[in-house]
Amino acid sequence: MTGILEYSFMQNAFLAAVLVSVACGLVGTYVVIKRIVFISGGISHAAFGGIGLGYFLGINPIMAAIPFSILSSLIMGITSKKVKISEDTAIGILWSFGMAIGIIFINLTPGYVPDLMSYLFGSILTVPVNDIIIMFLLDLIIIITVLLFYREFQGISFDEEFSQVIGMPTTYIYLLLLSMVALSVVVMIKVVGVILVIALLTIPAAIAKQYTYKIGHMMVLAVILGIILTIGGLFVSYIFNLASGATIVLVLSLGFICSSVIQKLRNAL
């Protein structure tokens, strides 16, 4: 079993698992407590437009996905606040629009697109060093932002109206939070793919929420759970030769089910 650690692709995979877990623990906590799961799902799918754009322009799709997903998160945030259509309608439209753009760009790209599937469903075993560095930098931005705006993010998550009354520019803070969701989506794309990103953004934080009543603790616990479950999924996929992204999501889901059952039993006793 320890033999597999000697492969450099495995070391990269472990690094990727840790980096992904940092993003999912910090941002996922807000996704869960502010109940912005659906808009986060929209952002992650719309990010595929950026992947397609990257292929089309011949640059690293992950790099192209950064501005694209931030832009789409801002559009979704502004539309959901200002436009007189219901929020979930706006998200649904942008969700599919982003994916459609991505497919069109890939269509227009001459030649065969080799690792397209890895962006859709993830491929933790093939994360190149360049992407690891990008993920690390994005994690740094996320950590610093969460530390600087902890009070504001807590305020708008708990009681947006009161926060506005006491002088928080709540709309801007909300857009900043959605930009963090966009960045964490980019961090996760290579590991689980745009379609499964939402699992990483929600499940570790949702499990952590069952055990603590403090946002800070919830973040730390979600990061640790993310690392354990992602690496667990990696091992399962290696042993049974299964698709890594999907296996990681299955392990995450099983973790959530086990935790919920344990909580139920604990409450029943």
Place this chain on the structure above:
Amino acid sequence: MVVNAVEINDVCVKFNKHPVLQDINLSIEINDFLAIIGPNGGGKSTLLKIILGLVTVDQGEVKIFGEDPGNPSNPIGYLPQHVSFDPDFPINVFETVLSGRYHGFFKKYSDEDRIKVTDALREVGMLEMQDRQMSQLSGGQMQRVFIARAIVREPKLLLLDEPMASIDPEMQNSFYNLLLKLRERMAIVLVSHDVGAVSSHVENIACLNRKLYYHGAVEYAAASLEKMYKCPIDLLSHGIPHRVLKKH
């Protein structure tokens, strides 16, 4: 001349071209204890949001202690309607009240802020529960914490949106006693759809259903209410006169 806490002149508000508030004129003095009553959908919450600066008026003028509404330095404490909270949110009592001391970006809470929080929690009788998770509190306890969060900013005007909705009837008296204590140093305006519940405690009432139908002392409200046909019918069926009229 003493500046009124709130001065509303000829205000109209429309949502999607439908008037929600029409021709509102209302002055709230600095030591007022006022209940705004009226049916659901009558514009009570909107009126509070105008004072808070969350809703802008389509017509008319609003002054809060002589200033424009929506300025965070306006000395207003606010208790939102209870329904807007996720009861499972990971936050404890102390943190909730501390969030009321927010000063702006990159400004940490100081020791003075924490002392004020302790004072506010003591005043509402929730100091022993400062480490409790919000979801472990009863409706009445939660309202006390939110009152503490409002008064920790040391406001001169306290706005309460349906404060009684989530409190057990037997707890309501002690809640009113808390308000009576607070009114010694601030004006209090509360909004309710239930005149019976509030009328024996407050000093003045304003009756609102799109327009302002009555504004004055509780004692004289009954006669006016009977004359005003459009004023919410449930007011009249709610035990007038023996509950609206004070003993005298």
